[in-house]
Amino acid sequence: xxxxxxxxxxxxxxxxxxxxxxxxxxxxxxxxxxxxxxxxxxxxxxxxxxxxxxxxxxxxxxxxxxxxxxxxxxxxxxxxxxxxxxxxxxxxxxxxxxxxxxxxxxxxxxxxxxxxxxxxxxxxxxxxxxxxxxxxxxxxxxxxxxxxxxxxxxxxxxxxxxxxxxxxxxxxxxxxxxxxxxxxxxxxxxxxxxxxxxxxxxxxxxxxxxxxxxxxxxxxxx
Numbered sequence: 314x315x316x317x318x319x320x321x322x323x324x325x326x327x328x329x330x331x332x333x334x335x336x337x338x339x340x341x342x343x344x345x346x347x348x349x350x351x352x353x354x355x356x357x358x359x360x361x362x363x364x365x366x367x368x369x370x371x372x373x374x375x376x377x378x379x380x381x382x383x384x385x386x387x388x389x390x391x392x393x394x395x396x397x398x399x400x401x402x403x404x405x406x407x408x409x410x411x412x413x414x415x416x417x418x419x420x421x422x423x424x425x426x427x428x429x430x431x432x433x434x435x436x437x438x439x440x441x442x443x444x445x446x447x448x449x450x451x452x453x454x455x456x457x458x459x460x461x462x463x464x465x466x467x468x469x470x471x472x473x474x475x476x477x478x479x480x481x482x483x484x485x486x487x488x489x490x491x492x493x494x495x496x497x498x499x500x501x502x503x504x505x506x507x508x509x510x511x512x513x514x515x516x517x518x519x520x521x522x523x524x525x526x527x528x529x530x531x532x533x534x535x
Contacts, residue, residue, distance in 0.1 A: 332347075332351045337357070345498065346500075346501055349437075349498040350501055352436055352498075353425075353429055353432075353433065353502050356432070357432075364438060365435050366401075367442040368434075368442060369399045369400045369405075370396055370399045370400045370403060370445065371399075371441050371445060372399060372403040372406060373394065373396075373399025374395045374399070374445070377395055378460055384462055387457065388456055388457040392452075404435075407435070410517060411427050411434055413516075413517035414430050414513055415427045417517055418499075418503050418505075421503075421512065423503035423504065425504075430499065430503075433495070437491055437494035437498045438491055439494075440494065441487055441488050441490075444483065447479075447480035447483045447487075448480070448484065450480055451476065454476050454477075496514065499514065
């Protein structure tokens with residue numbers, strides 16, 4: 314009986330292999346599956362809301378640059394909207410996407426619910442959140458021009474041009490790293506292979522894009 318208890322205790326220890334807070338933020342780069350297993354098994358939520366805030370800021374700044382907000386808004390208003398409203402509300406889009414991932418994942422026999430996927434996504438955003446450093450560096454150098462459609466300011470400023478492309482390279486690399494982490498994390502949460510996890514990521518996009526394309530095609534015909 315004593316041996317059985319010891320074995321069960323050891324199995325529980327193996328299942329929830331302890332990771333410190335520091336381990337979460339450092340080992341996610343080199344041992345992401347181990348970190349996501351720990352986060353999922355223990356429902357680890359420390360720093361979750363801080364990460365969600367900054368993930369919302371990342372989302373807001375992405376929209377600000379893609380929509381060229383600098384053409385019609387001042388730099389201060391862009392920063393205020395992205396940091397305050399983006400941080401407060403930007404995470405909602407991630408939650409909606411997590412719900413879609415949970416829903417479509419069930420078609421593939423996935424086991425993750427919305428909360429577990431949403432939690433995973435918050436920690437997978439760590440690299441993208443670090444990319445804010447390079448975004449703020451570009452804002453410090455280029456100011457409001459960074460959010461404008463006109464990029465002539467790059468041609469007249471050699472130092473600014475160098476900073477722009479170096480920052481752009483790091484931001485892109487960090488964004489791709491977050492994407493890879495999300496695939497690995499979804500694989501762990503849903504108990505999928507990497508291939509199935511990629512398919513799970515694509516399905517919600519298809520569900521949203523295909524109807525829009527069909528509506529546009531029908532509207533064009535008529």
